Amino acid sequence: AQRVTQPEKLLSVFKGAPVELKCNYSYSGSPELFWYVQYSRQRLQLLLRHISRESIKGFTADLNKGETSFHLKKPFAQEEDSAMYYCALISNNNDMRFGAGTRLTVKP
Amino acid sequence: DGGITQSPKYLFRKEGQNVTLSCEQNLNHDAMYWYRQDPGQGLRLIYYSQIVNDFQKGDIAEGYSVSREKKESFPLTVTSAQKNPTAFYLCASSVIRVNTGELFFGEGSRLTVL
Numbered sequence: 001a002q003r004v005t006q007p008e009k010l011l012s013v014f015k016g017a018p019v020e021l022k023c024n025y026s027y028s029g030s031p032e033l034f035w036y037v038q039y040s041r042q043r044l045q046l047l048l049r050h051i052s053r054e055s056i057k058g059f060t061a062d063l064n065k066g067e068t069s070f071h072l073k074k075p076f077a078q079e080e081d082s083a084m085y086y087c088a089l090i091s092n093n094n095d096m097r098f099g100a101g102t103r104l105t106v107k108p
Numbered sequence: 109d110g111g112i113t114q115s116p117k118y119l120f121r122k123e124g125q126n127v128t129l130s131c132e133q134n135l136n137h138d139a140m141y142w143y144r145q146d147p148g149q150g151l152r153l154i155y156y157s158q159i160v161n162d163f164q165k166g167d168i169a170e171g172y173s174v175s176r177e178k179k180e181s182f183p184l185t186v187t188s189a190q191k192n193p194t195a196f197y198l199c200a201s202s203v204i205r206v207n208t209g210e211l212f213f214g215e216g217s218r219l220t221v222l
Contacts (some may be wrong), residue, residue: 009148036211044151044198044213086150094158095141095166096200098213100150 023074023087024106114214131199139202140182
Protein backbone atom coordinates (compact mmCIF):
# COMPACT_ATOMS: atom_id res chain seq x y z
CA ALA A 1 0.00 0.00 0.00
CA GLN A 2 1.18 3.49 -0.78
CA ARG A 3 1.07 5.61 2.33
CA VAL A 4 2.47 8.83 3.71
CA THR A 5 3.00 9.21 7.44
CA GLN A 6 3.59 12.44 9.28
CA PRO A 7 4.14 11.46 12.90
CA GLU A 8 3.81 14.92 14.40
CA LYS A 9 0.42 16.63 14.37
CA LEU A 10 1.83 19.71 16.06
CA LEU A 11 5.29 21.23 16.11
CA SER A 12 6.30 24.40 17.90
CA VAL A 13 9.67 26.16 17.69
CA PHE A 14 11.04 29.59 18.49
CA LYS A 15 11.95 32.09 15.80
CA GLY A 16 15.49 31.51 14.60
CA ALA A 17 15.58 27.88 15.69
CA PRO A 18 15.99 25.02 13.22
CA VAL A 19 12.89 23.13 12.25
CA GLU A 20 12.36 19.65 10.81
CA LEU A 21 8.98 18.29 9.81
CA LYS A 22 9.05 14.52 9.47
CA CYS A 23 7.59 12.51 6.63
CA ASN A 24 7.87 8.78 6.02
CA TYR A 25 6.41 6.90 3.12
CA SER A 26 5.72 3.39 1.91
CA TYR A 27 5.85 2.85 -1.82
CA SER A 28 6.92 0.09 -4.18
CA GLY A 29 9.11 1.63 -6.83
CA SER A 30 10.67 5.06 -7.20
CA PRO A 31 8.53 7.55 -5.31
CA GLU A 32 7.82 11.11 -6.32
CA LEU A 33 7.40 13.19 -3.20
CA PHE A 34 6.22 16.69 -2.46
CA TRP A 35 5.55 19.13 0.33
CA TYR A 36 2.43 21.28 0.30
CA VAL A 37 1.71 24.18 2.64
CA GLN A 38 -1.44 25.93 3.77
CA TYR A 39 -1.04 29.33 5.38
CA SER A 40 -3.85 30.82 7.43
CA ARG A 41 -6.79 31.83 5.21
CA GLN A 42 -4.97 30.74 2.05
CA ARG A 43 -5.34 27.83 -0.29
CA LEU A 44 -3.26 24.72 -0.08
CA GLN A 45 -0.28 25.15 -2.41
CA LEU A 46 2.83 23.34 -3.54
CA LEU A 47 5.95 24.19 -1.55
CA LEU A 48 8.55 21.96 -3.14
CA ARG A 49 9.09 18.68 -4.97
CA HIS A 50 11.97 16.31 -4.42
CA ILE A 51 12.74 15.91 -8.10
CA SER A 52 13.63 19.59 -8.38
CA ARG A 53 16.10 19.52 -5.49
CA GLU A 54 15.15 23.11 -4.85
CA SER A 55 15.12 25.38 -1.82
CA ILE A 56 11.92 27.34 -1.41
CA LYS A 57 11.56 30.00 1.30
CA GLY A 58 14.65 28.50 2.91
CA PHE A 59 13.10 25.03 3.11
CA THR A 60 14.76 21.92 1.72
CA ALA A 61 13.80 18.27 1.70
CA ASP A 62 16.00 15.31 0.88
CA LEU A 63 14.67 11.98 -0.23
CA ASN A 64 16.24 9.16 1.78
CA LYS A 65 15.27 5.90 0.15
CA GLY A 66 17.05 3.82 2.79
CA GLU A 67 14.97 5.32 5.57
CA THR A 68 11.95 5.94 3.29
CA SER A 69 11.83 9.50 4.52
CA PHE A 70 11.38 12.97 3.04
CA HIS A 71 11.79 15.33 5.96
CA LEU A 72 11.34 19.07 5.46
CA LYS A 73 14.01 21.27 7.03
CA LYS A 74 14.79 24.90 7.56
CA PRO A 75 17.82 26.12 9.51
CA PHE A 76 16.25 29.28 10.91
CA ALA A 77 12.48 29.34 11.30
CA GLN A 78 10.55 32.58 10.81
CA GLU A 79 7.15 33.53 12.22
CA GLU A 80 5.70 33.60 8.72
CA ASP A 81 6.51 29.91 8.38
CA SER A 82 3.65 29.11 10.75
CA ALA A 83 1.26 27.00 8.70
CA MET A 84 -0.07 23.51 8.05
CA TYR A 85 2.36 21.33 6.12
CA TYR A 86 1.44 18.22 4.16
CA CYS A 87 3.76 15.62 2.71
CA ALA A 88 2.44 13.91 -0.44
CA LEU A 89 3.40 11.31 -3.01
CA ILE A 90 2.16 10.28 -6.42
CA SER A 91 0.71 6.79 -6.31
CA ASN A 92 0.90 4.02 -8.89
CA ASN A 93 -2.51 5.15 -10.12
CA ASN A 94 -1.11 8.59 -10.85
CA ASP A 95 -3.06 10.33 -8.11
CA MET A 96 -1.70 12.40 -5.23
CA ARG A 97 -1.78 10.90 -1.71
CA PHE A 98 -1.35 13.12 1.32
CA GLY A 99 -0.22 12.64 4.90
CA ALA A 100 -2.23 13.78 7.90
CA GLY A 101 -0.34 17.07 8.11
CA THR A 102 1.77 18.86 10.70
CA ARG A 103 0.82 22.23 12.12
CA LEU A 104 3.95 24.30 12.60
CA THR A 105 3.91 27.24 15.00
CA VAL A 106 6.90 29.55 15.14
CA LYS A 107 6.88 31.58 18.32
CA PRO A 108 8.49 35.04 18.54
CA ASP B 109 -8.61 35.65 -13.43
CA GLY B 110 -7.53 32.02 -13.75
CA GLY B 111 -8.13 29.51 -11.05
CA ILE B 112 -10.33 26.92 -9.49
CA THR B 113 -13.63 27.82 -7.89
CA GLN B 114 -15.68 25.84 -5.44
CA SER B 115 -19.23 26.61 -4.39
CA PRO B 116 -20.89 26.96 -2.04
CA LYS B 117 -18.38 27.73 0.69
CA TYR B 118 -20.77 26.63 3.41
CA LEU B 119 -23.63 24.20 3.07
CA PHE B 120 -26.07 22.71 5.53
CA ARG B 121 -28.02 19.57 4.81
CA LYS B 122 -30.57 17.49 6.61
CA GLU B 123 -29.94 13.81 7.03
CA GLY B 124 -31.22 11.78 4.12
CA GLN B 125 -30.69 14.51 1.54
CA ASN B 126 -28.25 14.46 -1.33
CA VAL B 127 -26.15 17.56 -1.93
CA THR B 128 -23.93 18.56 -4.84
CA LEU B 129 -20.73 20.58 -4.49
CA SER B 130 -19.56 22.50 -7.51
CA CYS B 131 -15.98 22.70 -8.77
CA GLU B 132 -15.02 24.72 -11.84
CA GLN B 133 -11.59 25.48 -13.28
CA ASN B 134 -10.45 27.71 -16.13
CA LEU B 135 -6.85 26.56 -16.12
CA ASN B 136 -7.39 24.15 -19.02
CA HIS B 137 -6.28 21.30 -16.78
CA ASP B 138 -7.16 17.76 -17.78
CA ALA B 139 -7.10 16.23 -14.30
CA MET B 140 -9.43 17.08 -11.43
CA TYR B 141 -9.68 15.70 -7.89
CA TRP B 142 -11.91 15.70 -4.83
CA TYR B 143 -10.45 15.37 -1.37
CA ARG B 144 -12.03 15.26 2.02
CA GLN B 145 -10.19 17.00 4.84
CA ASP B 146 -10.86 15.98 8.44
CA PRO B 147 -8.89 17.11 11.50
CA GLY B 148 -6.00 14.79 12.18
CA GLN B 149 -6.54 12.77 9.01
CA GLY B 150 -5.16 15.03 6.35
CA LEU B 151 -6.56 14.89 2.84
CA ARG B 152 -8.21 11.70 1.69
CA LEU B 153 -8.95 11.14 -1.98
CA ILE B 154 -12.60 10.62 -2.89
CA TYR B 155 -12.60 10.61 -6.71
CA TYR B 156 -10.40 11.83 -9.49
CA SER B 157 -10.69 12.28 -13.21
CA GLN B 158 -7.91 12.52 -15.77
CA ILE B 159 -10.08 13.07 -18.82
CA VAL B 160 -13.61 14.07 -19.73
CA ASN B 161 -16.21 11.32 -19.26
CA ASP B 162 -13.85 9.21 -17.18
CA PHE B 163 -13.16 9.08 -13.45
CA GLN B 164 -11.75 6.71 -10.84
CA LYS B 165 -12.54 6.00 -7.22
CA GLY B 166 -10.15 7.11 -4.55
CA ASP B 167 -9.76 5.70 -1.07
CA ILE B 168 -13.13 6.80 0.31
CA ALA B 169 -15.54 6.85 -2.64
CA GLU B 170 -18.42 5.10 -0.87
CA GLY B 171 -21.42 7.39 -0.52
CA TYR B 172 -20.14 9.85 -3.12
CA SER B 173 -20.65 10.24 -6.86
CA VAL B 174 -19.10 12.46 -9.53
CA SER B 175 -19.46 13.33 -13.18
CA ARG B 176 -17.09 14.83 -15.71
CA GLU B 177 -19.15 15.95 -18.66
CA LYS B 178 -17.02 19.01 -19.31
CA LYS B 179 -13.29 19.55 -18.95
CA GLU B 180 -13.75 22.53 -16.67
CA SER B 181 -16.31 21.02 -14.31
CA PHE B 182 -16.17 18.16 -11.78
CA PRO B 183 -19.17 18.25 -9.41
CA LEU B 184 -19.30 16.01 -6.35
CA THR B 185 -22.56 14.64 -4.99
CA VAL B 186 -22.65 13.61 -1.36
CA THR B 187 -25.43 11.08 -1.15
CA SER B 188 -27.53 9.99 1.79
CA ALA B 189 -25.49 6.77 1.79
CA GLN B 190 -22.44 8.63 3.09
CA LYS B 191 -22.46 7.81 6.79
CA ASN B 192 -20.41 10.73 8.05
CA PRO B 193 -20.65 13.52 5.49
CA THR B 194 -19.89 16.50 7.73
CA ALA B 195 -16.46 17.59 6.55
CA PHE B 196 -14.42 20.08 4.58
CA TYR B 197 -14.19 19.23 0.88
CA LEU B 198 -11.37 20.33 -1.39
CA CYS B 199 -11.30 20.25 -5.17
CA ALA B 200 -8.06 20.42 -7.13
CA SER B 201 -6.86 20.30 -10.71
CA SER B 202 -3.58 19.62 -12.47
CA VAL B 203 -2.03 19.11 -15.86
CA ILE B 204 -2.38 15.54 -17.09
CA ARG B 205 1.15 14.60 -16.12
CA VAL B 206 0.51 14.37 -12.39
CA ASN B 207 4.16 13.81 -11.71
CA THR B 208 4.73 17.52 -12.10
CA GLY B 209 3.29 17.43 -8.61
CA GLU B 210 1.45 20.69 -8.72
CA LEU B 211 -2.18 20.47 -7.81
CA PHE B 212 -4.11 23.73 -7.75
CA PHE B 213 -6.69 23.80 -5.00
CA GLY B 214 -9.96 25.58 -4.51
CA GLU B 215 -10.89 27.34 -1.29
CA GLY B 216 -13.01 24.44 -0.15
CA SER B 217 -16.61 23.76 0.78
CA ARG B 218 -17.68 23.02 4.33
CA LEU B 219 -20.65 20.68 4.55
CA THR B 220 -22.56 20.27 7.79
CA VAL B 221 -25.27 17.68 8.18
CA LEU B 222 -27.86 18.59 10.76
